[in-house]
Amino acid sequence: MAQTPYRDLTSQDILAAHISGLQHDINKMQAVLEMKTAQATGHVLTPVADQDDPTIRYRIYEGTIRNWLDNPTPVIYRNGVQVNPNEYEISPAHGVVVFHDQQNSNDTISADFTYITNTSAWRQSIDGSIGSIPTLQQTVNRHAQLFANNPSGVEPFYPVSGTYVSHFRRDYNPINSDGSANVNSHVPAFRILVYGNTIDAFPFPVTTKTRFSKAAMKLNSASTDVPLRIGIYRDSGLRPSELLFQSPVITIPAAGGWGMVDIDWELEPGFYWIARHDGATAYYDGLNQVSAIPIVKFNAQTFLQDLAERPNPHNFYGGYRATDISFGDMPSTFPESGALFQRASYCSPWLVVA
Numbered sequence: 001m002a003q004t005p006y007r008d009l010t011s012q013d014i015l016a017a018h019i020s021g022l023q024h025d026i027n028k029m030q031a032v033l034e035m036k037t038a039q040a041t042g043h044v045l046t047p048v049a050d051q052d053d054p055t056i057r058y059r060i061y062e063g064t065i066r067n068w069l070d071n072p073t074p075v076i077y078r079n080g081v082q083v084n085p086n087e088y089e090i091s092p093a094h095g096v097v098v099f100h101d102q103q104n105s106n107d108t109i110s111a112d113f114t115y116i117t118n119t120s121a122w123r124q125s126i127d128g129s130i131g132s133i134p135t136l137q138q139t140v141n142r143h144a145q146l147f148a149n150n151p152s153g154v155e156p157f158y159p160v161s162g163t164y165v166s167h168f169r170r171d172y173n174p175i176n177s178d179g180s181a182n183v184n185s186h187v188p189a190f191r192i193l194v195y196g197n198t199i200d201a202f203p204f205p206v207t208t209k210t211r212f213s214k215a216a217m218k219l220n221s222a223s224t225d226v227p228l229r230i231g232i233y234r235d236s237g238l239r240p241s242e243l244l245f246q247s248p249v250i251t252i253p254a255a256g257g258w259g260m261v262d263i264d265w266e267l268e269p270g271f272y273w274i275a276r277h278d279g280a281t282a283y284y285d286g287l288n289q290v291s292a293i294p295i296v297k298f299n300a301q302t303f304l305q306d307l308a309e310r311p312n313p314h315n316f317y318g319g320y321r322a323t324d325i326s327f328g329d330m331p332s333t334f335p336e337s338g339a340l341f342q343r344a345s346y347c348s349p350w351l352v353v354a
Helices: 016-033 121-130 133-152
Strands: 035-044 060-062 075-078 088-091 096-099 109-120 188-194 199-206 210-221 226-235 240-246 250-252 257-267 270-278 282-288 295-298 314-317 319-322 339-341 350-353
Touching: 016 121, 109 121, 188 210, 210 226, 210 250, 226 257, 240 257, 240 270, 250 257, 257 350
Parallel strands: none
Antiparallel strands: 035 109, 060 096, 075 109, 088 096, 188 282, 199 270, 199 319, 210 257, 210 282, 210 350, 226 240, 226 250, 226 270, 295 314, 319 339
């Protein structure tokens, strides 16, 4: 990890360059954290009036909120009337206004401005995906509970009408040992980026003959309305092959939410692939990888080694991804360019049992 090579200063004058270096580091951290902003209206500034020279009092006014933006330009008011910018200099970063002339001690100086808050868009995104740092242990416990439930889980899987079915793991128990509902059976993921003209296909086992009445997808957000289709591909040697079904186009507004279309489709018991074909770049909600059915490669030669530190014998994937597939009708045969892929979270398509 690279670090700026700061050193403890000896007794010497603080130079402008010293401060500038710190400011540059702060700006870099703000960029990484994607700091959020807010607006303040009518924020009353406090005059600096403790100088020994009375002639320079009531010229400097400070906000209790600092770190203003310079765009949009802050607006300064005196007793509720906007002040001509020629009357003052402003330092938005420090939240300070310096008037060229002394102001009346009875004047109320206020400001409208946009400022940097103590909230990080990046942190909120991480919180939404894996939980906040204070609840990290809760997340670990939730995952541990998920895996602890697997040995006696519900397998085969018999979904009733209204069940949303995707590529989530079926080997789980919806009931805890104390009889309460297992609300931690699956782990969601949020704001998962996928580019337009992408087809993702995921494992889709069907235990019994099942009829589906809706195809659905959950959009988090996008810069434009998002068209997409959901399809079912036949399996051929653990790879999607022939297209059996595609939904009508589902269009979800850019603001996000669930998009659904009515369908009437029945599948015989077997192993299939549920696929999503995107018409625009978007952020979706879906499944964390710990809750998705894995496609696994196990290497016994790696496993059977008498070592103090155990090597990882697993390679695992979430499905197949094909990119640069122009949106429209889904390909009648899954693209040869499609390859196994693995992510921490997946943009999961859904079918609803009739």
